[in-house]
Amino acid sequence: MVSTPALIGVDWGSTSLRAWLIGFDGALLDEAGAGQGASTIKGHAAFVAALDQVAGAWRASHPQLPLLACGMVGSAHGWLDVPYARCPAGTAALAAGLRRPDDGPYIVPGVLFDDASLPPDVMRGEETQIVGALHLQPSLRAASCVVLPGTHSKWTHVNEERIVRFATHMTGELYAVLRQHSVLGRLMPADAPADPEAFVRGVDAARDHGELGLPHQIFAARTLGITHKLPEAALADYLSGLLIGHELRAGLQWRVLAGLGAAPLALVGAPPLCARYQVALQRFGRPADLVLDNTAPHGLLALARAAGLLPLETP
Amino acid sequence: MVSTPALIGVDWGSTSLRAWLIGFDGALLDEAGAGQGASTIKGHAAFVAALDQVAGAWRASHPQLPLLACGMVGSAHGWLDVPYARCPAGTAALAAGLRRPDDGPYIVPGVLFDDASLPPDVMRGEETQIVGALHLQPSLRAASCVVLPGTHSKWTHVNEERIVRFATHMTGELYAVLRQHSVLGRLMPADAPADPEAFVRGVDAARDHGELGLPHQIFAARTLGITHKLPEAALADYLSGLLIGHELRAGLQWRVLAGLGAAPLALVGAPPLCARYQVALQRFGRPADLVLDNTAPHGLLALARAAGLLPLETP
Known part of the structure; x- marks a missing residue:
C-alpha cells in the first residue's frame, strides 16, 4: 500500500533547513534540503522564496496539504516570532501555540523553562523532535530523560508526555x-x-x-x-x-x-x-x-493532527 | 639616592612586550612597551630589530648591562626554544636553564609540570613573576598558592621557594x-x-x-x-x-x-x-x-643575580 501525503513538514534551523512530504502513516514520501537557514534570511519575501524553492513542487502537486515548520524560523530573528510555550508543555499546548505568517506555513512554538530559581532556558525545534520520539516510543511517555546532542544539546525531563524541564549545554x-x-x-x-x-x-x-x-x-x-x-x-x-x-x-x-x-x-x-x-x-x-534518528517528521505530523490541520481520518 | 642600572629586563609575551631598565634595588628606572609579541615576529633579524626598538637607547647608554627576557619569546615559535625546567623548579633551576640566541638576550626557561598521572601543564613568563613575588614577599616562600589571572590563568603550588605543581585555566x-x-x-x-x-x-x-x-x-x-x-x-x-x-x-x-x-x-x-x-x-x-602588581622585573633581577649575570655587589 502506498502512503497518502498528509503534510509538508519543515525543520528550519538557524543555518539550514530540511523539508519532507510526509504520509498519513509518517512515511517520508520525499525530502529536500537547503542551506537557507532562518538566520541567513531577512524579510517575508525571502522566506516565501526559500520555502518555495524546497517545497514548491509538492505544493503544486498537492495544493490541499497543510504546511508545518519548526525551529529557529519561529524566533525573533526568523520569519515570525512565535511566543514560547511554557513548561510543562505537551503536544496539546504546542499545537495550541501554532502561529503562521500570511501566506506562510504554521510554525511550532519553542519551549521556555522558567522557574525563577535558576536562569531560564529555551529550545526551538527540539520540542518537535521530542513529540516525535514520544509518538514513536510509548516507553518514553510516562517519565524519561530525552537527550538531543548538538551545537546546543538539550537534556529534557519528560513527565506524563510533557516537557517539564530541560537544560541546554553549548x-x-x-x-x-x-x-x-x-x-x-x-x-x-x-x-x-x-x-x-x-x-x-x-x-x-x-x-x-x-x-x-x-x-x-x-x-x-x-x-x-x-x-x-x-x-x-x-x-x-x-x-x-x-x-x-x-x-x-x-x-x-x-x-x-x-x-x-x-x-x-x-x-x-x-x-x-x-x-x-x-x-x-x-x-x-x-x-x-x-x-x-531524526524524529522531527513524526513530531510535525503529531502536532498537525493535534492542531486539527489534517483530516480526522486517513483517507 | 639614585638607583644604579643593573639589568635590561623584558617580559616578552605572545602578543606584546614590556621592557624595563632595572636598578640594583629593583627600581624601574625607565620602561617601554611595544605590540611586537613573540608570536607576531618571525626570524632572528626581526627579533633583534624588535628588541633594539624598545631597548636600543638603554643599550647605547649602558653597553655593559646584561639583558634578560622571559615569556613566549623562549617558546618553539619564539626567538629561541628554551627547554622547560621541570617541577619542582626554583630560582636556582631556572637560572641554570637560561639560554641565549647569538647577539640576543638571555631567556628564562618556562616550567613543565609532568607527573604522569595527569596531562602535563606548561607556563612561560609566569615563573618569573612567581620568583619576583617570592623575592618581594617572604611569607609566600615556605608554602603558598600563587594565582596569576589572565588569558591562561595559573594556579601555582609553591613549596620551599619552588614551583612544585600548577594548573592552567583558559x-x-x-x-x-x-x-x-x-x-x-x-x-x-x-x-x-x-x-x-x-x-x-x-x-x-x-x-x-x-x-x-x-x-x-x-x-x-x-x-x-x-x-x-x-x-x-x-x-x-x-x-x-x-x-x-x-x-x-x-x-x-x-x-x-x-x-x-x-x-x-x-x-x-x-x-x-x-x-x-x-x-x-x-x-x-x-x-x-x-x-x-607586576612582579616580573623583580623576578628578572633575582634570576639575573642567581645566574651570575650581575656584579656580585651593588656598585
Whole structure:
C-alpha cells in the first residue's frame, strides 16, 4: 500500500533547513534540503522564496496539504516570532501555540523553562523532535530523560508526555569556537581521521578528574600535543571527548536529581553524533536505552493532527 | 639616592612586550612597551630589530648591562626554544636553564609540570613573576598558592621557594572566544560600562550551581538577555563572572587538596584583573591574602643575580 501525503513538514534551523512530504502513516514520501537557514534570511519575501524553492513542487502537486515548520524560523530573528510555550508543555499546548505568517506555513512554538530559581532556558525545534520520539516510543511517555546532542544539546525531563524541564549545554558550539578560534586549534590539522581512542581518553578525563574544571582540562588539548603525548591528529577528538564528558558529568547528575534515575534515557539525533554520545555514556556506565534518528517528521505530523490541520481520518 | 642600572629586563609575551631598565634595588628606572609579541615576529633579524626598538637607547647608554627576557619569546615559535625546567623548579633551576640566541638576550626557561598521572601543564613568563613575588614577599616562600589571572590563568603550588605543581585555566581565552565568536556575543553591545552586579551574579551562579556544568551555565548569558532578566549591557560581565567563578570553584578545591588550605593565597597581575578576582574570591569566602602588581622585573633581577649575570655587589 502506498502512503497518502498528509503534510509538508519543515525543520528550519538557524543555518539550514530540511523539508519532507510526509504520509498519513509518517512515511517520508520525499525530502529536500537547503542551506537557507532562518538566520541567513531577512524579510517575508525571502522566506516565501526559500520555502518555495524546497517545497514548491509538492505544493503544486498537492495544493490541499497543510504546511508545518519548526525551529529557529519561529524566533525573533526568523520569519515570525512565535511566543514560547511554557513548561510543562505537551503536544496539546504546542499545537495550541501554532502561529503562521500570511501566506506562510504554521510554525511550532519553542519551549521556555522558567522557574525563577535558576536562569531560564529555551529550545526551538527540539520540542518537535521530542513529540516525535514520544509518538514513536510509548516507553518514553510516562517519565524519561530525552537527550538531543548538538551545537546546543538539550537534556529534557519528560513527565506524563510533557516537557517539564530541560537544560541546554553549548557543547557543540564550545568545540567549534575552541577549535576554530582558540590556541587549541593551532596544533590540530584541518583534516584528520577520527581517533576513537583519543575521544575516549577525553571522556575519561572529564569523568575521573572533572573537578579540576573545564577551563583547566581543555588546556591539555594543547599540552598533550606539545609534549608529544598525543599525536596532533588526535587532539581534536580528545577535546571533543572532554567537552562531551563534561556535558555528561553534569547531565547525568541532573537526571538523577530530577528523579529520573530509573527512567529510560534516550538519545535523539543524527546517528554519527548519537554514536559518539553513546560511547561516552558507556564510559560513564549509563548507556542510553534508546537511540533514535531524526524524529522531527513524526513530531510535525503529531502536532498537525493535534492542531486539527489534517483530516480526522486517513483517507 | 639614585638607583644604579643593573639589568635590561623584558617580559616578552605572545602578543606584546614590556621592557624595563632595572636598578640594583629593583627600581624601574625607565620602561617601554611595544605590540611586537613573540608570536607576531618571525626570524632572528626581526627579533633583534624588535628588541633594539624598545631597548636600543638603554643599550647605547649602558653597553655593559646584561639583558634578560622571559615569556613566549623562549617558546618553539619564539626567538629561541628554551627547554622547560621541570617541577619542582626554583630560582636556582631556572637560572641554570637560561639560554641565549647569538647577539640576543638571555631567556628564562618556562616550567613543565609532568607527573604522569595527569596531562602535563606548561607556563612561560609566569615563573618569573612567581620568583619576583617570592623575592618581594617572604611569607609566600615556605608554602603558598600563587594565582596569576589572565588569558591562561595559573594556579601555582609553591613549596620551599619552588614551583612544585600548577594548573592552567583558559578562562580569559574562553571569555574572548565566546564573546567574539559564539552566539553569546551577539546580544552583547561592543561598548558597555562595567556591571559589577552582573559580574557577582555570574560568580554566585558558578559557586551555587556549578554542578550544572559550564557548558550549560554559559547559555544563561543568552537566555537572561532574550527573556529581559538582564540588560544586554550586563551579559558580558555575567559571562565573565561565570567563567571566573568556575575557575575559582576548581582552583580553590585544588588548593585544599594540595594541602594549602592554611597557606597564604596571593594574586599576582594587572590591578584591574586582580580586582575582579579578589571580588570573586570574596564571594567564595576566601579572599586573597596578598595582591601584587607586576612582579616580573623583580623576578628578572633575582634570576639575573642567581645566574651570575650581575656584579656580585651593588656598585
